[in-house]
Amino acid sequence: MYAGEFDGNAAFAGGGFMPSQSTAQAPESSSAFKNRDARTLLPLTLKQLNSVSTNGESNFSIDGVDINTVAIVGRVSRMENRITQVDFVIDDGTGCVECIRWCHERQETEEMEAVRLGMYVRLHGHLKSFQGKRSMNVFSVRPVTDFNEIVHHFTECIYVHMYNTKPRGGSVTQATETPMPQMPSTTPTPARPFQTGPSNQFSNQFNDPMHGVRQTVLNYLNRPIHLRSEAGVHCDVIARELRIPLQQVKEALEQLSNDGCVYSTSDETCFKSTANA
Amino acid sequence: MDTSSPSAFVNGSLMRRYIGQKVRTVVQVIGSDVGSVVGKSTDDLQIFVKGSPPTTPTTYLEVIGIAESENSIRAEVKTNFGNNFDPLNYNELCKLANGEFKHFFI
Numbered sequence: 001m002y003a004g005e006f007d008g009n010a011a012f013a014g015g016g017f018m019p020s021q022s023t024a025q026a027p028e029s030s031s032a033f034k035n036r037d038a039r040t041l042l043p044l045t046l047k048q049l050n051s052v053s054t055n056g057e058s059n060f061s062i063d064g065v066d067i068n069t070v071a072i073v074g075r076v077s078r079m080e081n082r083i084t085q086v087d088f089v090i091d092d093g094t095g096c097v098e099c100i101r102w103c104h105e106r107q108e109t110e111e112m113e114a115v116r117l118g119m120y121v122r123l124h125g126h127l128k129s130f131q132g133k134r135s136m137n138v139f140s141v142r143p144v145t146d147f148n149e150i151v152h153h154f155t156e157c158i159y160v161h162m163y164n165t166k167p168r169g170g171s172v173t174q175a176t177e178t179p180m181p182q183m184p185s186t187t188p189t190p191a192r193p194f195q196t197g198p199s200n201q202f203s204n205q206f207n208d209p210m211h212g213v214r215q216t217v218l219n220y221l222n223r224p225i226h227l228r229s230e231a232g233v234h235c236d237v238i239a240r241e242l243r244i245p246l247q248q249v250k251e252a253l254e255q256l257s258n259d260g261c262v263y264s265t266s267d268e269t270c271f272k273s274t275a276n277a
Numbered sequence: 278m279d280t281s282s283p284s285a286f287v288n289g290s291l292m293r294r295y296i297g298q299k300v301r302t303v304v305q306v307i308g309s310d311v312g313s314v315v316g317k318s319t320d321d322l323q324i325f326v327k328g329s330p331p332t333t334p335t336t337y338l339e340v341i342g343i344a345e346s347e348n349s350i351r352a353e354v355k356t357n358f359g360n361n362f363d364p365l366n367y368n369e370l371c372k373l374a375n376g377e378f379k380h381f382f383i
Contacts, residue, residue, distance in 0.1 A: 075354075
């Protein structure tokens with residue numbers, strides 16, 4: 001079902017000579033997580049990062065979600081420039097972690113030259129464990145310029161934990177009525193781990209009677225046959241097919257258009273979803 | 278810098294829980310002198326910071342150090358947090374970090 005998937009483990013495993021963990025050992029029970037939706041960028045506090053459970057050198061999980069790439073925000077508390085890499089320690093107030101940033105390309109060297117001791121940075125990297133000690137193989141380091149980002153990061157850690165641990169329904173009806181961070185689809189949506197990405201654009205729509213109509217219209221336009229069509233679908237057709245009054249369909253389309261979920265094609269009456277075909 | 282122990286996120290009223298321990302807080306700088314800073318905590322309490330301010334202090338200053346009393350910190354590290362920092366968000370984070378989600382932080 002998920003054949004031909006992108007193997008993030010192998011791609012981000014560091015020096016490029018690491019054996020692929022996921023092909024070497026793929027236990028049946030974790031195969032459900034091996035799909036694309038499980039490739040998360042997980043924001044964590046360092047206290048969380050240092051206490052995650054592990055079953056090997058680079059297989060970690062927290063809140064039932066496999067950890068691939070993590071995002072942390074903290075202060076550079078130690079730093080050592082070497083020929084091919086920069087070794088540094090990040091302290092976010094909850095703990096510390098040793099990091100390595102390999103600098104082969106000029107762009108990587110330049111990125112690290114902007115980083116100074118004592119600076120707050122956001123970094124993305126791959127979590128590793130060697131002899132029980134956690135470290136990060138970092139592939140993005142960006143200095144924090146707006147310090148609200150620090151508060152945001154920690155609140156996001158809490159939010160993601162809540163998101164991944166709260167009970168979620170997997171049925172179609174529940175899936176369409178629950179605000180999901182992803183674009184809704186017509187196929188039954190399995191419970192997905194949180195992904196940083198398009199933010200929760202459907203929040204605050206619980207008590208909105210138009211929400212159901214919007215969702216139905218969007219689901220309709222997200223059907224593969226309509227995604228493939230160049231011209232989009234005429235609003236009369238949508239109203240007829242879905243048996244929803246035309247006026248309501250038009251209102252829903254206007255709101256969806258404002259939210260960036262659909263766009264009008266040849267004229268103001270034909271619409272197409274912005275989701276990828 | 279002492280990286281051996283974590284530092285608790287605190288506002289003015291949470292300081293008393295951590296006297297003698299390492300804390301981090303953000304204050305709005307009200308006045309500064311050689312060797313000390315007077316600031317307003319994110320919950321509107323006065324905090325005395327021992328240690329020289331940065332050469333060009335911004336409105337908000339993060340202080341990491343030891344809580345010496347319920348309203349004074351001996352600063353180890355001070356970082357300018359700029360002029361557009363939102364103290365209310367920080368204050369709420371302090372409450373979460375010392376309440377329901379304490380295990381994520383210390």
